[in-house]
Amino acid sequence: MKNKVLIILLIFSSFNLWAQDQDLDVQEVDVVEQFVPMIPPARKIVDIPKISDTVKVQKNVYYSTLSKQYQTAYQIDTIRPAKIKGEPIPRLYQTYLKLGLGNTALPSFEGYYNSLRNKQWSYGVEAGYHNSPAKVQGFDAGFQQTNIAAYGKGVLDFGIVNANISREGNVFSAHGMQDSLSEQKMHQYWGYSQFNVSLESKHNNRDRLRYFTAINLSDLNEMTENNYGFESLLKKRFGTYDYSVGFKADLYTNNTATDMAFAADTAREGIYTLSPRFYGDFYGLKVSAGFDEVINNRIMDTVGLNFHFYPQLRADYDIVPKIFKVYGGVRSGLQKNSYWSLSKENPFVLNALQYDGDAVVLKNTSSMDFYAGLNTYFNSDIRLSAELSFASRKDMAFFARNENPNYYLNKFSVLYDNVKHLSVQANANWNPSDRKGVHFSLMYNHYNLTELNYPSGMPSFEANLNGFYNLGDKIIGHLDVYTAFNRVAERTGQLDYAIKYIDLKNIIDFDLKVEYRYNKVLSAYLIGKRLIGGYEIWQNYPVIPRQIQLVISYQL
Template sequence: MKRINNTTYGIASNPLFPKYEVAPIKPAKMQNEPLSKLYRSLIKLGYGPIYNVPYGELWVNSVRSREEAYGAHYKHFSSMSHLKNTGYSGFVDNEAEIFGKKFYKKHTLSGEFNYKRNRVHYYGFDTTMNHITDKNYTKQYYQLFEPVVRLQSHYTDSNKINHDIRLAYYNLGDFYNSSENNIKLNTELSTYINKEHLHVKVLADYYNHKQQKDTINDFIFSLNPYFEANGKKWHADLGLNATVDAFNGNTKFYFYPQLNAHYDVYENIIVPYIGASGGLIKNSFRSLSNENPFINPNVHYANTHNKYNVFGGLRGNLSSTTSYDAKVSYGQYDSLHFFVVDYSDLTQLDNKYKVIYDNTSLLNVSGQVKYQYKEKIHFIAKGNYYLYSPKNLERAYHKPDFDITLSTIYNLKSKIIIKADVFVIGNQWALTKVGENSEFVFTESKLLNNLIDANLGAEYRYSKMLSFFLKFNNIANMRYERWEKYPTQRFNFMIGLSFIPF
């Protein structure tokens, strides 16, 4: 059954699994506690006055059923702000979803339909030099339609072949009449051969992207068989991924290793692990615009070939409340993508990004610590250090050299919930313009300093049906740039409520 998504501020959730106790009568019997009541809907409303930010979210869901589950979700989040010395920076995010599941004896059939429309503005220019008041001149939107169907089997007989088949399609369009269509079929089969668990993953992925100056056709097919084996203290996956990529009539074949293994040295306190992998990464209009919505709609496309990625680490549980994970990985990538400002058109505002590619190696050192005390305290600290080594580019543009996340949730008797987050993104480099003439633009690498984003939120649960929340964003009041020329909003806050109408 698909439940309502977890949210930062919501109604207290109760376990669906019944607890059992011995009834004080003879003969002794096991008696279920009454199941907690489930509600069919939830509404969240909020408003941020500093940057004129309305927010609303609605969930509608079926209640318990052994036969089916269904529901719908809608979200609106926008801002009508105008940051200092930049173009109009307002945005609108709308998304809607309907979903359903049908439960059979040995199968589950599910489907969903997703719709998104995200409007942004290319506001990354200096208004003291360019006086543009027409918002449509910098307007861009991304509109997505995405139906999905899925069939999963639930055989308990190890001699049968379990299967998970997912068919998805999407159409993505924008303000400049770019259009991308994608159809993807994912299939996973699994069964037992003797004591080993065999998995076979099959992917067929076709997409067509039409833009003003070019059309891209790409078909990717991959076959990934692997064995899963277990011992008393160890676990291992061993397989191979064979991939065919037919990109605009140019067909290439790739083979990638698949190895994951770990060994429990001592009671799940010390668990070393190693692995090797690789794969083809599809760079589509959808993936690139999700990462950076300020890209030029007419960008150059190429898929990233991750030749290999080897890793090793140590993880475990230090106690019943604390766990850790430390990892080192090294990978080699052909045609890894980077974002730089597009200065190719001297008549424009230099406020759009283009995509460039380079063969790059990447060393990544990461660590994570989690602490959880019952349902009262949750804490996580994680960080990454990145060392990019491009072959031809001077810098790994807009790839930070480290990031840190600290997150804490404190639950006071399920009545008051306090959440604090700190995000740190390290130094990164941009390719910026330093001069130009009638024919050429002169650029050099520019260091963008690290940024800190600290947020604090509180929720008061008045009842199971009603709660209130207050959230403070960017407490450090920093005007930082994740993307050069695009400063973010400074300190702001939102106040709101959540309630169950029925």
């Protein structure tokens, strides 16, 4: 009740309050005209606006772990290495023998003996003998071939040593389809002897220095021709690229035997080659580049010193990795032509002795080859490859039968010419397993000659087919088909000094070999060579047709 009375009294009470005790100033404004708004002119700092701001710098903070080993009482139990069962190491045999007999050959023999498994040493020897009394079109086409060789390899603390020594002999009849030649005039002999020893580094670490050094010695026909060679190669990686530098020295002498009458004077020649190389990978493009600087010093009646520069380049690129690859580049060099190399290609070449009436002129072949190719895999079984090449060759060697009436008309001279050589190669391989496979190859050659009219003996087109099939590891068959088309042979030495030509027949032939494995150590072979025949590889030397041979092999 008292509260209500107090509230009523407060409501009806009055109070006087003063906010300020002075009068406010009065400001009067006289309007004389209408107000017009105006914007004062602005001053530009820059023509193009830009943002001026600060950037907070990120600090590079490096965190590292501090290794500290804590000793524990826990002991780890070792696990014994696993042993693979059911995959025994195949047995090796020390001795391998082959004996054969055929319709155009006397009993032939081949023997091999080698060491068994050894991590430090390996060695072996081999020997062979083949003899044939065959006749072709009434002319003696017999031959006698022998070979013996020994080799050894040692893995030592300072490197790997390889050495081999060999001797090959080839005695045959160079009849040349001439009835008037005596047995002595038809007799032809080549004996090849060589010794090689090399030392190379044991490791394959590309970041470490790798080396290879070799010495090569060879002799032809007991001092008719000798070669002394030295080779050294160093390799190492610097950064992401590999580098190498090689040096070769090839010293050559001929006609040095004192008990033989040679048709030409003694000649000496030295070929020295410096070969730096660079290997790199640029975004998938694998490049190998370098050059060969060659010094050719030939000493006969006069001294001839020549310098040659040969660029070397190869680039590989995988368009589809492991499926489709293209490559190309430049390969060039100096090829030495000697009695050794020429007789290996054509055994009926003049043999440097006086009784042949003449000697072969020896010139080295200089070549510059531009090439491009591709490799492709359709699957794991089929592989195709092709290559296009255009080469410029100076002093390319060709064989021409020497028809000088003062000679025996059964040997070949060597002609040289400058050549532009275009070649196209294609290969196809089908290998679904190690029990069967087929290889097919094609080659087309076009020669643009400077002085000669035809590339003597060189075919324009070649096709080859090779195949094998293994039937249950018991019967294994091999087939080799080879063809060559458009071949022309040259003849030289006529009294009018003209070079004449003769068409050679096309080559279409095949070889067949069937092996029957009686067990792991005994096998029998039925071999047929040149089962069609009827052609000449070298003019006036028909091949021996339909050679059938039965061979038995045994290993122990």
